[in-house]
Amino acid sequence: MFHGPRGGRRGPFGGDWHGAGERPGRGRRERMFDGSELRLVLLKLIADEPRHGYDLIREIEALTGGAYAPSPGVIYPTLALLDEMGLIEGQQAEGSKKRFAVTGTGQEHLAEHAERVEALFARLRALAEHSERVDAAPIRRAMGNLRVALGERFGRGDISQDTLHDVAAMIDELTQKVERLK
Numbered sequence: 001m002f003h004g005p006r007g008g009r010r011g012p013f014g015g016d017w018h019g020a021g022e023r024p025g026r027g028r029r030e031r032m033f034d035g036s037e038l039r040l041v042l043l044k045l046i047a048d049e050p051r052h053g054y055d056l057i058r059e060i061e062a063l064t065g066g067a068y069a070p071s072p073g074v075i076y077p078t079l080a081l082l083d084e085m086g087l088i089e090g091q092q093a094e095g096s097k098k099r100f101a102v103t104g105t106g107q108e109h110l111a112e113h114a115e116r117v118e119a120l121f122a123r124l125r126a127l128a129e130h131s132e133r134v135d136a137a138p139i140r141r142a143m144g145n146l147r148v149a150l151g152e153r154f155g156r157g158d159i160s161q162d163t164l165h166d167v168a169a170m171i172d173e174l175t176q177k178v179e180r181l182k
Helices: 035-048 053-063 072-084 104-112 114-133 137-155 161-180
Strands: 088-092 098-102
Touching (some): 053 114
16 A cells, blocks of 8 residues: 555555556656756747647657656746746747747757757656556556445445445455465
């Protein structure tokens, strides 16, 4: 069992025992990038193509094979900072979404940090490769199914102590089988 960012109990495949949570991790969620690294990643993606904040989140998620998606609470303040620094500028786009484009100063900044940018994108690609090798999606799906089945069965309130012990024994048996896997 793991402890979440606020000390809550977490399951071994991410999420808490009661539903949705953060991605898998060893206890406290580790940051993928520090602030300056995220600024460079966003700047490079915007230089490749003007984008909305949500587009940036989805692009990073795609680059990591779904293993990492930065939160809007990290992306939008970083975009505001890049704008204040004069590295990007907002452009009015369809609807209320603001699209960002790189400025000449932003292009120069990327050129000055080209090696670092390449290393950051190599890290994103490596995360995607790792995610493909150890994708626990089928396990998360099966655990979700078990959680729903247990919730429905125990939610009725008409369960006997014998049934509770039988279910616990089944889970213990499965646990032992998983521990013995090589």
